[in-house]
Amino acid sequence: MKAIILVNPYACTEQEAYQPRRIAEELGFLGVEVQILKNAWQGDIGGGFQVPACDFAVCLDKDKYFPRMLEAHGIRLFNCARAVELCDDKLLTMIALEGKVPMPETIPAPLCYKNGSEVENEFPAERLGYPLVVKECYGSLGKQVYLARDREELFSLQKKLCLRPHLYQKFIAESAGRDLRVIAVGGEPIAAMRRINEGDFRSNLALGGRGEKAEIDGEIRTLCRVITDALGLDYCGIDLLFGREGYLVCEVNSNAFFGGIERVTHVNVARIYAEYMLRTVTST
Numbered sequence: 001m002k003a004i005i006l007v008n009p010y011a012c013t014e015q016e017a018y019q020p021r022r023i024a025e026e027l028g029f030l031g032v033e034v035q036i037l038k039n040a041w042q043g044d045i046g047g048g049f050q051v052p053a054c055d056f057a058v059c060l061d062k063d064k065y066f067p068r069m070l071e072a073h074g075i076r077l078f079n080c081a082r083a084v085e086l087c088d089d090k091l092l093t094m095i096a097l098e099g100k101v102p103m104p105e106t107i108p109a110p111l112c113y114k115n116g117s118e119v120e121n122e123f124p125a126e127r128l129g130y131p132l133v134v135k136e137c138y139g140s141l142g143k144q145v146y147l148a149r150d151r152e153e154l155f156s157l158q159k160k161l162c163l164r165p166h167l168y169q170k171f172i173a174e175s176a177g178r179d180l181r182v183i184a185v186g187g188e189p190i191a192a193m194r195r196i197n198e199g200d201f202r203s204n205l206a207l208g209g210r211g212e213k214a215e216i217d218g219e220i221r222t223l224c225r226v227i228t229d230a231l232g233l234d235y236c237g238i239d240l241l242f243g244r245e246g247y248l249v250c251e252v253n254s255n256a257f258f259g260g261i262e263r264v265t266h267v268n269v270a271r272i273y274a275e276y277m278l279r280t281v282t283s284t
């Protein structure tokens with residue numbers, strides 16, 4: 001068996017290098033010949049596309065173009081390009097999950113074509129109450145997630161973000177600075193970690209949150225199954241908020257880093273994912 005692992009050409013941190021290295025190692029232990037490739041520059045559209053010789057590809061990047069080209073040539077991708085696209089855009093994720101899982105009340109921002117367009121006086125997002133969460137649809141590590149404490153902050157965020165897709169969301173106060181990160185492989189939760197940040201409402205490890213091993217219960221199992229099926233995922237990291245009546249799905253990461261959760265839970269995520277991929281390609 002031969003596999004390629006696609007990585008972003010600009011990836012340069014140790015955290016970014018860890019994921020492909022570990023998956024390559026684990027696939028190697030299972031007898032798979034692995035090549036790590038940049039997820040770009042691999043062939044021109046309309047100028048001849050040389051399909052890499054492989055039985056499957058592991059996509060560790062959110063860039064969809066080369067993965068789409070591979071899929072058009074029949075290569076099985078983990079995760080498939082559609083699933084990555086749905087997760088990359090927080091609103092598309094929520095729309096795909098609407099009616100299937102509990103989520104915080106969310107209002108999409110209208111598309112704005114001109115910079116400096118007049119801010120509306122009646123702002124429908126205000127019905128969510130203050131403070132309210134403002135998020136860019138594309139973002140990670142908590143960096144594109146903001147809190148508007150009053151109308152002034154809301155308007156200044158709206159101004160700043162108007163040309164970028166974004167959303168307004170009910171602030172789940174019970175969950176401020178706390179959430180649950182779950183890694184699911186093939187719809188099964190394999191590791192869970194509570195993330196706690198005393199200094200910020202965003203619990204991301206990248207923003208100073210710390211992780212603690214958490215138990216996996218039946219509610220988590222059901223959510224993982226439903227989310228995985230709805231989005232067509234093989235692998236994901238799901239962020240759950242602690243709502244008054246149970247978990248609320250915050251977001252789904254198709255390309256979740258697993259180094260941090262491995263350290264906290266001692267689960268070998270890379271091995272479980274490698275075994276799953278091999279099982280899947282050999283059974284189809």
Ligand SMILES: Nc1ncnc2c1ncn2[C@@H]1O[C@H](COP(=O)(O)OP(=O)(O)O)[C@@H](O)[C@H]1O
Nearest residue numbers: 133139140141142143170171172179202203251
């Ligand atoms: N509606 C919300 N209410 C309370 N906290 C939230 C809400 N949305 C996000 N957060 C906090 O912010 C963090 C980052 O938000 P998230 O949507 O996961 O974006 P990112 O992709 O940047 O991780 C979450 O892990 C959670 O701690």
Ligand SMILES: [Mg+2]
Nearest residue numbers: 141142239251
């Ligand atoms: Mg998150």
